[in-house]
Amino acid sequence: MLVARIEEKIKVFSLKMIQDFVTMLEHFEINDIELEDIKTYKTFKIEQAERNYQKDMQRSINRQKEWMLKGKKCPHCKIALILAEVNTLPGNQVGGGLKTQWFCPDQTGCGYVNYSTLSINQWMKRLKIKMFDNGKKQKIKNQRAKVTADCQKVKKRN
Ligand SMILES: [Zn+2]
Helix, strand or coil: CHHHHHHHHHCCCCHHHHHHHHHHHHHHHHCCCCHHHHHHHHHHHHHHHHHHHHHHHHHHHHHHHHHHHHCCECCCCCCECEEEECCCCHHHCCCCCCCEEEECCCCCCCCCEEEECCCHHHHHHHHCCCCCCHHHHHHHHHHHHHHHHHHHHHHHHC
16 A cells, blocks of 8 residues: 555655645646756755855955944044944933943943934944945835735735
């Protein structure tokens, strides 16, 4: 009997995996996609992900370099200060209409802090540093909005 014959070999996969496999197999058959095509596609996607990771790493390194070059330095330690928001959360309340702080990340506890009424955006403009991935974030936001709108259209129709 077929079940008895294949059970030993197939039982390592869950019923869900087998269902998904059958669905995919039928889909590939209908669309005339061969196993070799799928393998090629898989290899391409893995390599693409690797290339994107390398690009992101390089972008991050470039950003750090830009920050070292254009950002503010600690007057005591001469290392790059960190810019962070204040008065936005219960834990970062300092009062006085302040929006940001420049603080020294030095591990020996330099403790230098300089508060500002400028926002992070205003500082970035002043220092001529592009906000990280703003365009990318907006693109993803727009795509999500489009998908949501499409889903609502489908819902209305049904
Ligand atoms: Zn310092």
